[in-house]
Amino acid sequence: MDLRKIAIVTTSRGDRWPLDSIIRAFYASNEIDLVLLVGGALSIENPKSRELRFFEEWPEIVIHDIGGFAQTLSPFGIAKAIGEMLPTLTETLSMVRPDILIILGDRTEMLAVATAASLCSIPIAHIHGGEKSEGSTDDATRHALTLLSHLHFCSSKGSFQRIAQLGVNPERIYVTGAPSLDRFRESKSTESIENLSKQLNFSLVRPVALMTYHPPTLDLENIHIELEAIIQACSKLGSVIVTLPGIDPKSDQIRARLTEWEQSSNNIKAFESLGTIYGEVLSNVDFMIGNSSSGIVEAGFLGIP
Structure with a gap:
């Protein structure tokens, strides 16, 4: 029996984890030849990519690194990285020739992925289309x-x-x-705040908040005002678990301020990614703050304010 070759593209933790259950299902299938195309923040060009990828449990999957990691987080730096990714993508897709290419979401680098697939006449399956965002260019993308x-x-x-x-x-x-909700079928609630503290190596005191703040790409001038308001509100909480923003214009400024806040306070700890325990963490916090879509999808599903 000929296997159906399916390629999945992942470039950030924002699509890596929603795609997790799909990757697992295809990996377990004896009818699918699965290939991963990995780029952006997950590319080996990023020194911190190992904190984001979590592919070690699937050693048999063929992984192609397509680059695209932005060395600087200015519009020019991001555009340069995406532009350099396009020929690599086109060459990789011409070699791999998947029957279908799966992409998720609305990140800008996915436009390069879709363009390369179109040039190679490879059909695309898009997950999470038709949604609405405010304060960003996500809708257009x-x-x-x-x-x-x-x-x-x-x-x-x-x-x-x-x-x-x-x-x-x-x-x-x-x-x-x-698909990101699939992980909650397997997430186990910790028996106590102490257990979660041990997993995070961070002594948690309730109320505990999970905080993520991404640059609002249609209103970059007010980033500092919004971020300082969030920090001021969070300073009154018991503990704050922060996931740092991804690769977007001015996210480096947000990262710098959050790092400064972490160094000056003992009630906050910042993570590049919570990886496989994200579901468990979210299931056990008291509320979520910021502008992550996870606050609508996963937190809404769990009833987390």
Whole structure:
């Protein structure tokens, strides 16, 4: 029996973990030849990529590094990294020749992925199309990816309708829910705050908040005002678990301020990624603060304020 070759692209923790259950299912299938295309913050070009990837448990999967890590987080630096990724992607896809390419979300570098796939006549399956964001350029990128894709797996009926309004044939749109929620079927609530403290190597005191703040790309001038307001509010809490922002314009400034805050306070600890224990952490905090989509999808699912 000929195996169906499926390639999955992941470039950040923002898509790495929502894709986790899909990767696991394909890895376990005897009908699929799975290939991973890894770039952006997960590329080996990033010195911190090992803190984000977590691929060690799948040694048999073929992984192609497609580069695209931005050395500087200015618009020019990010554009340069994406531009350099495009020829690598095109060459890799021409060599791998997957039957279908899976992408998720709305990150800018996925436009290069979709462009390369189009040049190579490889069909694209897009996950999480049709959603809405405020304060960022995500909507425009997401809709562009929708129009470059051939199959659409969305999280809600509202997303289905918005994809259809873009002119997509409804027969190619499937409401499958958010794959990131699959992890909570396996997440185990800790018996006590002490157990979670041991896992994080951070002494937690309630109330505990999980905080993530990404640059609002349509309002970059007010980053410092918003961030300082969040820090001031969090200073009154027992403990704050912070996940640092990804590769976006001015995220380096946010990282610098959060690092400064961490060094001057004993009630905050910052992480590049919470990796496999993210679900367990979120399940046990008292609330979430910031502007991460996880505050809508996963926190909403769990009933975390």
